């Protein structure tokens with residue numbers, strides 16, 4: 409088998425998915441996606457678009473503007489029509505699945521240069537838009553129990569995650585993200601793009617819109633619980649509605665050496681897993697357990713972990729059950745630059761985004777570590793976990 413190495417990864421800043429307040433409200437998701445392709449090619453001039461063997465593009469809701477977005481965005485940007493693509497979904501892990509498909513195509517020798525990507529604009533293609541549940545599904549589940557917020561409340565209840573711990577996690581995530589942004593740590597992964605400021609003036613943005621520099625704990629205690637009356641999950645402890653895109657350039661080690669490109673990490677292993685959709689947020693538990701069981705690794709072997717923060721309740725349940733770190737934030741090796749509670753979570757994008765951030769966190773903060781792990785949950789009990797290894 410060929411080795412698959414990570415050459416580069418880039419993303420747009422994450423914008424708020426809001427028709428009046430979002431920084432990228434003037435852009436379509438295909439434009440977000442092609443801006444990261446353009447950034448990747450600009451940063452890697454030895455790689456020609458026509459030499460890409462295939463694109464794998466994840467989107468949680470590939471309908472409307474996101475219908476076959478992998479192919480249509482590429483063509484709309486005037487890129488070569490000879491490069492095939494596969495837009496795919498398994499909800500939030502879509503961008504991670506795209507990366508697994510790409511890596512495996514390289515490892516089997518079917519491809520040498522692959523771009524995997526993730527994209528979601530939760531304003532232009534809202535969560536659940538065009539959803540039509542199979543009626544037979546409702547024999548087994550109450551439709552209301554499958555909604556994301558309801559699952560977060562159920563996880564908090566089942567795993568006894570207190571509102572105070574969730575608030576603490578949200579505060580910590582924003583603090584870490586704010587510190588990382590102010591120290592310029594996201595510079596390597598963010599491609600600045602032009603959007604609109606609050607007054608509608610054009611402006612180039614190079615950081616994420618949602619990160620809060622300060623958090624008002626007293627206000628957080630009084631915030632309402634939109635998903636259940638007298639529940640415990642609030643807007644502060646939920647990932648916010650976001651738009652964003654990212655892309656990863658992967659190559660066979662042989663091809664990278666031929667082109668004289670530098671790399672530090674390779675794809676090591678990836679698994680998908682499933683869980684009860686009414687507690688979908690615990691998906692990383694079976695996914696990471698499966699990955700550890702198949703690789704013989706354990707949390708002590710892992711340098712850095714990126715665990716997508718869909719909700720504080722599910723993140724804490726996963727960290728505690730998997731014994732990935734301390735019981736409560738701040739953590740030593742999980743989401744050390746903050747997570748989706750602060751950065752935002754453009755659904756199908758996040759599975760690839762956390763791999764990009766993991767590569768940067770490993771290189772910057774844990775240069776001696778051999779393994780890095782990324783994992784996330786997804787609607788309806790989809791989940792994924794992916795391991796990278798230092799070369």
Ligand SMILES: CC(C)(COP(=O)(O)OP(=O)(O)OC[C@H]1O[C@@H](n2cnc3c(N)ncnc32)[C@H](O)[C@@H]1OP(=O)(O)O)[C@@H](O)C(=O)NCCC(=O)NCCS
Pocket residue numbers: 500556557578620623624627628631634642643644645646647648649718719753785786787
């Ligand atoms: C929770 C959710 C419903 C909130 O949506 P919203 O009502 O549009 O939320 P907003 O972001 O406007 O925030 C609502 C209020 O909370 C406040 N707020 C949000 N986060 C806050 C924080 N960390 N600290 C203090 N206040 C906060 C906002 O400022 C706003 O207050 P205001 O009205 O006084 O200005 C929405 O973000 C959501 O559905 N998130 C989950 C998305 C999801 O399911 N993703 C998939 C996961 S698998």
